Amino acid sequence: MSLRSLFVDFNSYFASVEQHEDPSLRERPVGVAPVAAETTSLIAASYEAKAFGVGTGTLVREARRLCPEIQIRVARPERYVVWHHRLIEAIDHAIPIARVGSIDEVACELVGRQRRRDIAEGIAQQVKNEIALAAPGGAIRCSIGIAPNDFLAKTASDMRKPDGLTVIELTDLPQALHGLELRDLCDIGHSMEARLHEAGITTVAQLTAADKHRLRHAWGGIEGERMWGLLRGAWLPTAPTERGSIGHSHVLGPELRTAIGARAVLKKLLVKAAMRMRREEMLSGALAVRIRFIGHDQRWERDLAFDPTDDSRELLWLLNGVLDSGNRRHPLPGPGNATPLSVSVTLMRLVPRTQSSGSLFAPVQDTRRVDALVDRINAKFGYNKVYFGSMQLALEHDAAPMRIPFNRIPDAGSENEATHEGDASQNALWLQSFNRYKVIAEGEHRKRERDKHGQ
DSSP states (O other): OOOOEEEEEETTHHHHHHHHHOGGGTTSOEEEESSSOTTSBOSEEOHHHHTTTOOTTOBHHHHHHHOTTOEEEEOOHHHHHHHHHHHHHHHHTTSOOOEEEETTEEEEEOOGGGGSHHHHHHHHHHHHHHHHHHSTTSOSOEEEEEESSHHHHHHHHTSSTTTOEEEOOGGGTTGGGTTSOGGGSTTOOHHHHHHHHHTTOOSHHHHHHSOHHHHHHHHTSHHHHHHHHHHTTOOOOOOOOOOOEEEEEEEOOGGGOSHHHHHHHHHHHHHHHHHHHHHTTEEEEEEEEEEEETTOSSOEEEEEEEEEEOOHHHHHHHHHHHHHTTOTTOSSOSSTTOOEEEEEEEEESOEEGGGOOOOTTSOSSOTHHHHHHHHHHHHHHOTTSSOOGGGHHHHHTTOSOOOOOTTOOOOHHHHOSSOOTTOGGGOHHHHHHHHHHHHHHHHHHHHHHHHHTTO
16 A cells, blocks of 8 residues: 555646636636736636647737637636635545645645555545535546655646546556656756756656665755655655745846846845845845846856845845946846846845844944834835835836745735735735746746747
């Protein structure tokens, strides 16, 4: 009885909810966009749309070209959150939920006799039946994976969609994985795939054959050994982690894909990160800046170390120094005349304020009082009621609004950006999925630009 995890993944979740709530959309191609604009990218597509080559990251206008009958709907996070809770309750009728992975994914632990394959498959069918009762009509469906651990169960749930059921037992490993691509495995994105290629690992068969030392080297740490165990069916609960960084990233809209626009958004991201850091009573001793450019796989990156601080003005001064890099002829570092696509800022080397004596050369005046006052005003009246002038262009285009990253519980005080109390658009699970789809959309955009330029 090697089975221990049952993983539920809802198929094209946002589009499926739209189809369920509007029966006229059922069995028709549907795309979900974050805003009503032809130049934005879809964050979800129904399977009927996917049959025409439309998917996450496809521009709305391109989706209309590929599939003239597609129905575009603007995302409604409040409905996705409501249905998330209804579906969680439905699954709980069949089996207790051990972990909510995202707004459209949950993991359940099999115990005792449930680990027998026939019983586990029966529970999976019961889950599907409960979902059908909660959302009659067949628009909302799920794929289920059953395996020795959550990692393999999630992988199995992706192997047969929509409405699939896949079981991977220990005796099926590693051959059951060999038909997959590296990117089909959890936690292997574009950057990790490139690192594996550098290590001489280009297939899943090579990955499963690699020893612990080789994977530790490829991952740059203990996560490589963890991956080695997960691929072999080991049950490895997620270890608790301590915060080591605070950061934000943003895909630039067409109107901000200039040096001035990119710098304005970078500054807004940095101020947001500094505000969060102050709320957590932390100081930062390092700054990481990343910029991606259209048509270029290689991103520009720079890291800077300094005495621990949480002063927004000092951090902005440091950021300006990183971006200038002593070259006044180019307002933005990176490839000459390249168009910026996305930017990110991360504050690292975090230490609790109580554990740092600060710099001996810091100014005598207490700058914390000014930052604290600005933070209180923004917390009370809405984020960006008081802001630095260098952020103006980013604010004019509503760039980089407060979002919740994957690994963080929302803080209503620091995440409020003049939104209504209880606004589902600030729900942690919605934002987690929204950010994930933004990353996918960015990757698709880079791929399109590379194809356009013949690179």
